Amino acid sequence: MKKQLKSFVGLAMSKSSKKVKATAINNSNESFDAVKQLPSGDFQLKIIAKPNSKESSLVGNGEEGLEVKIGSPAVDGQANTELISFLSKIFNCRKSDVNLDRGNKNRSKIVTISKETGLSIDKIRELINENLGNKNFKVNQSKV
Numbered sequence: 786m787k788k789q790l791k792s793f794v795g796l797a798m799s800k801s802s803k804k805v806k807a808t809a810i811n812n813s814n815e816s817f818d819a820v821k822q823l824p825s826g827d828f829q830l831k832i833i834a835k836p837n838s839k840e841s842s843l844v845g846n847g848e849e850g851l852e853v854k855i856g857s858p859a860v861d862g863q864a865n866t867e868l869i870s871f872l873s874k875i876f877n878c879r880k881s882d883v884n885l886d887r888g889n890k891n892r893s894k895i896v897t898i899s900k901e902t903g904l905s906i907d908k909i910r911e912l913i914n915e916n917l918g919n920k921n922f923k924v925n926q927s928k929v
Contacts, residue, residue, distance in 0.1 A: 819850045820909055826900035828909055830872075834892050836864035841871040843917045850893065851913065865889060868896070875916050876909065878902040 819831045831850030838854035845852045857867035865885055873880045882902050888894030898904065904912075 819846055822906050828898040830896045832894040832896055834894055875912055
């Protein structure tokens with residue numbers, strides 16, 4: 786009995802410690818926690834930021850949110866500025882349409898995209914899927 790319990794615990798630990806692979810967002814009616822439309826009509830994204838990377842890119846999505854590598858260090862708001870710039874390029878909108886609501890000094894962030902962009906939730910998901918793991922999509926980075 787003890788031997789079976791130990792192997793079960795080991796199995797559970799090994800599965801939970803694996804990294805989340807880049808997976809596409811489902812366009813069906815299933816809810817996806819990282820992207821949702823607010824009652825105001827704006828869109829909210831949950832972001833897990835990974836600053837100080839070689840380049841900015843979407844690397845995956847998981848239960849906690851979209852994983853975004855940011856090509857700037859987390860110093861004096863540089864990574865947040867880069868994140869806003871990167872997301873505005875992906876969604877083809879102005880930087881002023883992308884707002885960092887929460888997580889100014891945290892890896893876990895909440896970003897709002899204005900309804901004024903004319904995007905739909907399906908279009909946002911489609912653009913995320915197109916750029917997920919896309920190393921060719923780069924933002925001009927000005928490192929100070």
